Amino acid sequence: MDEGDRAASLAGGRLTIDLDAVVANLRHVEAATAPARVAAVVKADAYGLGAGPVAAALAGAGCRDFFVADLAEALDLRPHVGGQASIHVLHGLWPGTEALALEAGVTPVLNSLAQVRAWAELARTEGRRLPAVLQLDSGMSRLGLSDDDVAALAAEPQGLEALDVNYVMSHLASADQPGEDVNAAQRASFERLAALLPARPRTLANSAAALGDPLTHGDLVRAGLALYGVAPGPGPAAGLRPVVSLSARVIQVRTLPAGTGVGYGLTYTTRGTERIATVGVGYADGWPRALSNRGAAWFGGVRLPIVGQVSMDSMMVDVSALAPDALGAGEAVELIGPHQSVADVAALAGTIPYEILTRLGRRYARRYVGGASAQGMRA
Template sequence: MNSQEAKAGAVLTVDLDALKENWRRLKARLKPGAELASVVKADGYGLGAEAAGAALSEAGCKNFFVARIDEGIRLREALQGGERIFVLDGVLPGTAREFPHHDLIPVLNEPGQIEEWLNAGKADHPAALHVDTGMNRLGLSAAELDKLMPRLQAARLALVMSHLACSEETDNPKNQEQLKRFKPIAERFPALPASLANSSGIFLGSTFHFDLARGGVALYGVNPTPGQPNPMAQVVKLQGKIVQVRAVDTPETVGYGATHRVGGPALIATVSVGYADGWPRALSNRGFGMLGGIRVPLVGRVSMDLITFDVT
């Protein structure tokens, strides 16, 4: 333990080698010829987009997705060069000229963005096209696509994509419904690579893979197959120091609001982590920690800088 860690109440460790391994694991699940993109939006899911992007590039990733254009600009500076960076928000008013300047690719989501892009004279710079298949969030509707097909001939499209709404639920009929809707859309652009699958979508089978899958939360170690063993490596570890261990017996309670009442003699360990460190307050009296490889339940309310575990 170095001096900085010794002074810290909590230490968050990000394993970039595990991140690379997760990219390789997802890539290995794809059908032959399909590529795996990495989603590094929201500052790499809170773990640092620049460091995550650089590591994923070293692993072999050539395609990245971010949400905002400012994220794309920062990521471009961190990468080796030659990678494609797609911006999911697309072209917001006044941003069209920034995309070629920073070598970013907008994902065009609605008619106004397409007009903004083409009217700005950027038709020679690549853009992606998002078509909605049932998420009803971003993307052109089927009717808008029909209407805009002639106009899209003027754009230099590099990808056509959609997004799955229920891919974590393997038996949800929404998955097949969206696949059925996306196939004819992709066929309307035979020269373009197509992308539908997100992290969990990769595990729905090869028919969802198309040309490019988008690995997101699974890259960072979150289980893309809820209810099944996690196929991903652990990327993040949060360690807190035990500040105090105290013996408590019934009818005593633990923490603010007296929300946990001990049922008998117990040892309560107070740890120097709280909601100020990102531990969700909603996990009060829920979840667990690991002490010497043993699961110990979190008891009581999560405080700003302290949480309590029953280590009996």
């Protein structure tokens, strides 16, 4: 038994990531946004799915631009994408880490005058221009150079002479709501601010804008959620292939008489004789506690309601609709798959797909399928 098979035999749940589907989704975004380049957003461990294997598959498919949150993620990513790929750090650099970023060949997204000046000072010390991205705050008020900061840079153009600015960028606050007036207002603000600086390629669109608003495409789009097979805006994930499937194993099945309380707080009481299965996945595995008494698992096309509270390591589902011998200890029920998507789970839990993906725990047996990068990557 190899390591992957051993992990699968011991874990309470299995998370399967389809790398071919990730690449197919890259191609879908490329077709929708050409001639813009498509960068892959692989921050937060590729939204919880494993930045190493996911980014390696994307790099193997020709993707050369990657975005992560911080320098630690960039350093971890570099071995998986090769030395020629551009790794952009969205948070910029903590003071004092500029030399480390330069050594790793990382491109910072500069969000403040202090970050601009520190990176430019290193460039002057090195005697060469260093790559950078300038982020402009077009109205989200999260990260980026303010109107005053841009005006200061425009008034002293020599301040940017030490930098090779690859892109100017911004981020839309409501890209997943394409009809919102704020999107047009942010596009206008971005164009106004960018026009004050030396002309450089522009990047504004995330997945939602890339697939929903051609006016935002610019020169580079930054695809994240769409790569992982989830619709980034309202409506179904048309053209995107599901990437994730998740199953949980049954620990035991019990037949309970009417009037029996189930789970912490006894928040569910059996209405008649019911067969209740306990499965080995809980909120410590990233399965939302908010699904208590409202979510479901699936087996053979049959919906199995979650009953009682989702606890740390397990939860209970009502399997009364199945034949008595249909499901036993060690067998698996579907949590995410053909009958229940990531978006479905998020809607039931009152959250967003990003949170569902990024919270999927490390206790699952992980299995990568498809793509040359999947070889030897089961855990």
